[in-house]
Amino acid sequence: xxPTPAGILSTGTEIxxxxxxxxxxxxxxxxxxxxxxxVVRHVAAPDDARAVADALNxxxxxxxxxxxxxxxxPTEDDLTRQAVAEFFGRPLVEDARAWRMIEERWGKRGxxxxxxxxxxxxxxEGARVxxxxxxxxxxxxxxxxxxxxxxxxxxxxxxxxxxxPMYRAYLEKELAKRFGGGLIARAxxxxxxxxxxxxxxxxxxxxxxxxxxxxYRTLAFLAGEARVDVRVTxxxxxxxxxxxxxxxxxxxxxxxxxxxxxxxxxxxTLESVVGRLLRRQGLKxxxxxxxxxxxxxxxxTDVPGSSEFxxxxxxxxxxxxxxxxxxxxxxxxxxxxxVSAEVAQEMALGALRHSGADIAVSVTGIAGPGGGTRExxxxxxxxxxxxxxxxxxxxxSVATFRTCFPSxxxxxxxxxxxxxxxxxxRRLLGLPLELPxxxxxxxxxxxxxxxxxxxxxxxxxx
Amino acid sequence: xxPTPAGILSTGTEIxxxxxxxxxxxxxxxxxxxxxxxVVRHVAAPDDARAVADALNxxxxxxxxxxxxxxxxPTEDDLTRQAVAEFFGRPLVEDARAWRMIEERWGKRGxxxxxxxxxxxxxxEGARVxxxxxxxxxxxxxxxxxxxxxxxxxxxxxxxxxxxPMYRAYLEKELAKRFGGGLIARAxxxxxxxxxxxxxxxxxxxxxxxxxxxxYRTLAFLAGEARVDVRVTxxxxxxxxxxxxxxxxxxxxxxxxxxxxxxxxxxxTLESVVGRLLRRQGLKxxxxxxxxxxxxxxxxTDVPGSSEFxxxxxxxxxxxxxxxxxxxxxxxxxxxxxVSAEVAQEMALGALRHSGADIAVSVTGIAGPGGGTRExxxxxxxxxxxxxxxxxxxxxSVATFRTCFPSxxxxxxxxxxxxxxxxxxRRLLGLPLELPxxxxxxxxxxxxxxxxxxxxxxxxxx
Numbered sequence: 001x002x003p004t005p006a007g008i009l010s011t012g013t014e015i016x017x018x019x020x021x022x023x024x025x026x027x028x029x030x031x032x033x034x035x036x037x038x039v040v041r042h043v044a045a046p047d048d049a050r051a052v053a054d055a056l057n058x059x060x061x062x063x064x065x066x067x068x069x070x071x072x073x074p075t076e077d078d079l080t081r082q083a084v085a086e087f088f089g090r091p092l093v094e095d096a097r098a099w100r101m102i103e104e105r106w107g108k109r110g111x112x113x114x115x116x117x118x119x120x121x122x123x124x125e126g127a128r129v130x131x132x133x134x135x136x137x138x139x140x141x142x143x144x145x146x147x148x149x150x151x152x153x154x155x156x157x158x159x160x161x162x163x164x165p166m167y168r169a170y171l172e173k174e175l176a177k178r179f180g181g182g183l184i185a186r187a188x189x190x191x192x193x194x195x196x197x198x199x200x201x202x203x204x205x206x207x208x209x210x211x212x213x214x215x216y217r218t219l220a221f222l223a224g225e226a227r228v229d230v231r232v233t234x235x236x237x238x239x240x241x242x243x244x245x246x247x248x249x250x251x252x253x254x255x256x257x258x259x260x261x262x263x264x265x266x267x268x269t270l271e272s273v274v275g276r277l278l279r280r281q282g283l284k285x286x287x288x289x290x291x292x293x294x295x296x297x298x299x300x301t302d303v304p305g306s307s308e309f310x311x312x313x314x315x316x317x318x319x320x321x322x323x324x325x326x327x328x329x330x331x332x333x334x335x336x337x338x339v340s341a342e343v344a345q346e347m348a349l350g351a352l353r354h355s356g357a358d359i360a361v362s363v364t365g366i367a368g369p370g371g372g373t374r375e376x377x378x379x380x381x382x383x384x385x386x387x388x389x390x391x392x393x394x395x396x397s398v399a400t401f402r403t404c405f406p407s408x409x410x411x412x413x414x415x416x417x418x419x420x421x422x423x424x425x426r427r428l429l430g431l432p433l434e435l436p437x438x439x440x441x442x443x444x445x446x447x448x449x450x451x452x453x454x455x456x457x458x459x460x461x462x
Numbered sequence: 463x464x465p466t467p468a469g470i471l472s473t474g475t476e477i478x479x480x481x482x483x484x485x486x487x488x489x490x491x492x493x494x495x496x497x498x499x500x501v502v503r504h505v506a507a508p509d510d511a512r513a514v515a516d517a518l519n520x521x522x523x524x525x526x527x528x529x530x531x532x533x534x535x536p537t538e539d540d541l542t543r544q545a546v547a548e549f550f551g552r553p554l555v556e557d558a559r560a561w562r563m564i565e566e567r568w569g570k571r572g573x574x575x576x577x578x579x580x581x582x583x584x585x586x587e588g589a590r591v592x593x594x595x596x597x598x599x600x601x602x603x604x605x606x607x608x609x610x611x612x613x614x615x616x617x618x619x620x621x622x623x624x625x626x627p628m629y630r631a632y633l634e635k636e637l638a639k640r641f642g643g644g645l646i647a648r649a650x651x652x653x654x655x656x657x658x659x660x661x662x663x664x665x666x667x668x669x670x671x672x673x674x675x676x677x678y679r680t681l682a683f684l685a686g687e688a689r690v691d692v693r694v695t696x697x698x699x700x701x702x703x704x705x706x707x708x709x710x711x712x713x714x715x716x717x718x719x720x721x722x723x724x725x726x727x728x729x730x731t732l733e734s735v736v737g738r739l740l741r742r743q744g745l746k747x748x749x750x751x752x753x754x755x756x757x758x759x760x761x762x763t764d765v766p767g768s769s770e771f772x773x774x775x776x777x778x779x780x781x782x783x784x785x786x787x788x789x790x791x792x793x794x795x796x797x798x799x800x801v802s803a804e805v806a807q808e809m810a811l812g813a814l815r816h817s818g819a820d821i822a823v824s825v826t827g828i829a830g831p832g833g834g835t836r837e838x839x840x841x842x843x844x845x846x847x848x849x850x851x852x853x854x855x856x857x858x859s860v861a862t863f864r865t866c867f868p869s870x871x872x873x874x875x876x877x878x879x880x881x882x883x884x885x886x887x888r889r890l891l892g893l894p895l896e897l898p899x900x901x902x903x904x905x906x907x908x909x910x911x912x913x914x915x916x917x918x919x920x921x922x923x924x
Binding site (some may be wrong): 010013014015016017018019020021022023025026027028029030031033038039040041042043044045046047051054055058062073074075077108114116117159161220222231233287289291292293294295296297298300301302304305306307310311312313314315316317318320321324325354355356367368369370409410413 | 472476477478480481482483484485487489490491492493495501502503504505506507513516517520524649660664670680682683684685693695749751753754756757759762764766767768769772773774775776777778779780782783786787816817818830831832868869870871872875
């Protein structure tokens with residue numbers, strides 16, 4: 001039996017005006033695919049009753065399942081409830097429990113909900129209510145008929161932080177069970193840093209060739225921001241079948257990637273991997289940042305429980321702060337400039353010494369748009385990595401690194417924060433600290449070169 | 463005359479599989495809007511002849527202009543040419559010049575084009591060819607009829623690096639001239655912080671009511687992350703007409719918003735506004751962060767040239783760092799806990815004193831998911847704002863604030879960073895430091911309450 005055809009309708013004038021990309025349609029497409037359905041159309045329609053009605057009619061003609069997002073807010077331009085109710089020829093009715101939930105939500109903040117919120121508990125008569133524990137607007141499911149000609153519509157609020165948990169809580173299982181046709185799917189995303197897409201493409205070519213004609217497995221590159229993901233998808237009838245198809249492919253992809261470049265999968269991030277390693281090894285980290293301006297610390301504190309491993313972060317943007325807070329010497333600043341291996345090294349050592357951390361990383365560079373010169377262009381970044389050695393004699397080791405990733409300010413900073421986190425990760429795992437970029441022979445575009453600017457063991461501090 | 467309705471069709475099975483968001487539709491929407499057209503539908507369809515044909519039929523029913531991207535590649539699953547040719551009932555014919563361009567392109571690489579590329583120079587008979595100088599596949603424009611019932615279809619390759627320059631070179635001017643109705647469009651986005659969507663909706667209702675039936679002006683809310691935007695769009699025949707329609711509406715929206723809540727427009731961000739004010743007033747800032755973990759500093763250093771006004775940021779995540787780096791007393795930490803008005807105050811004073819800045823802000827709170835208690839729930843954040851007074855006697859003033867924005871970790875931190883930046887902004891502009899949230903009477907959803915936890919003038923420091 002062919003998979004059940006599904007459609008996604010995103011409502012919101014902002015989408016049609018190009019204010020943002022329709023990421024809900026993307027997210028839902030992935031989920032519906034995993035549930036065994038086949039998404040055959042996306043439609044986006046403005047906040048206009050006739051447009052939404054007409055889009056629903058269109059989708060009903062080609063889909064059996066339609067998932068709608070947006071248009072459930074409390075304002076006048078939120079029209080999804082009406083449009084769906086009219087499509088099914090049913091009146092809107094108030095759901096008492098949905099209203100109680102809205103009242104409770106507001107009650108916690110010490111005041112009753114405004115009258116305009118009342119519409120957020122309206123649903124088409126006979127609909128199943130999707131109670132919203134993540135926001136105020138209730139969603140709903142309406143059905144008509146069964147079998148091939150039946151229609152199954154679900155409506156959810158537009159904000160991803162409400163829509164996504166609502167989908168997981170209410171729709172995921174039901175869709176897989178009723179419309180998934182016994183097929184289940186799984187996708188694994190492998191994250192890499194420090195290797196370019198074209199280089200990786202060459203290394204993984206045999207796997208691509210193999211899966212091209214495979215109806216159950218696909219391999220794809222997803223270019224992330226200053227990094228590359230490899231996505232492996234697979235479908236099958238049983239979990240065992242899925243595993244049999246997926247696991248060897250994932251293992252081979254890992255083996256073919258350059259050593260140390262695949263830092264995690266799925267929900268892993270560089271910061272979560274670093275956090276896990278620090279916690280597991282019982283180590284405390286300090287961060288000293290110049291051009292990244294707090295981004296490295298911010299990312300580390302994105303990890304819940306980060307107070308266990310992050311002692312402090314210092315955003316030493318001015319020379320003054322580098323001297324006063326990190327003990328970088330005025331002479332070094334004068335002689336080599338703030339963007340130099342020497343300053344990166346003193347920053348890392350200063351952060352280690354002042355904070356009492358076990359390991360410290362520093363970042364100093366030129367993020368642009370201004371400030372670049374011929375010798376020190378925009379995109380040039382130095383890193384210092386200092387580590388208190390747990391030997392009897394004590395002592396500190398320090399190394400510095402350099403990347404040049406010429407691009408826009410945001411991307412330079414993002415890349416530098418990746419590299420700083422990746423340095424800690426590589427150090428904690430005992431991996432080579434250099435990126436394979438230099439070995440890529442002309443495929444250095446996305447990764448930039450990275451060479452150890454200096455590496456030495458300092459004498460014991462005390 | 464109402465604007466010409468336009469549709470965008472994106473073809474590609476990857477989009478329906480959710481491998482990436484349809485950013486072509488977003489980009490083209492913005493462009494078509496600028497050219498004076500009104501985008502009324504996006505549709506995405508898989509690489510399937512019937513699906514593409516059916517999507518074209520649907521769009522032709524509601525649009526006068528349809529822009530198609532994707533499906534012009536050399537492989538079997540690239541079906542856009544056929545589908546469009548069949549829709550218009552015309553055969554496909556080879557365009558000699560397009561083929562020569564493909565040959566030349568391959569010639570530069572030293573080999574003749576593969577046979578499969580031959581299809582890339584096929585266009586529907588009578589179509590105008592869009593010669594591709596940025597890749598291999600030719601695009602085309604096909605028309606039928608003129609006036610209100612006429613149809614104008616353009617097809618372009620999917621890769622943005624080909625599609626975008628092709629649009630600029632061939633479509634932009636023609637669309638504006640023929641379908642823009644001599645209309646030009648402009649949009650202004652007004653950014654607010656500290657006021658909920660529903661409260662703002664109430665205040666701006668008269669403007670909404672007024673523009674609902676206005677063919678030239680629209681008003682819309684864009685819920686940002688922990689803040690709200692108001693977008694005003696307008697079209698007109700001349701720049702003067704645009705100004706006449708837009709400026710009064712923008713001015714009235716500003717007047718109706720609570721004092722101090724509209725912090726900027728269009729590309730303005732809280733951090734860019736704060737940076738501008740600091741630079742203009744010649745002041746230096748220091749930031750001391752706990753729960754935001756560097757996010758406030760990171761945002762400030764997003765502003766080019768931030769080294770001029772940001773002396774330092776300190777991410778004092780541990781009690782240890784709060785004591786050692788900011789001079790927060792052990793007694794205060796013990797007595798009130800790290801998340802308290804007292805610690806926020808000492809953090810701000812410490813940052814001011816240690817850095818020599820003119821103004822300092824501090825943030826300490828419970829971002830979650832763990833760490834919340836009944837008295838101090840997840841989402842509770844305290845802020846300190848210290849300012850060196852430029853009086854003869856010198857001296858420092860300090861105030862503390864409190865918000866409770868219960869939500870997920872990321873959003874708690876984002877909201878707290880907004881509030882910290884907003885506090886600096888309000889202080890520098892001499893605006894009330896409290897948010898209007900408390901005055902909203904039950905509309906506190908998006909803003910949470912904010913009350914000055916304490917405010918006092920300290921005696922001169924020295």
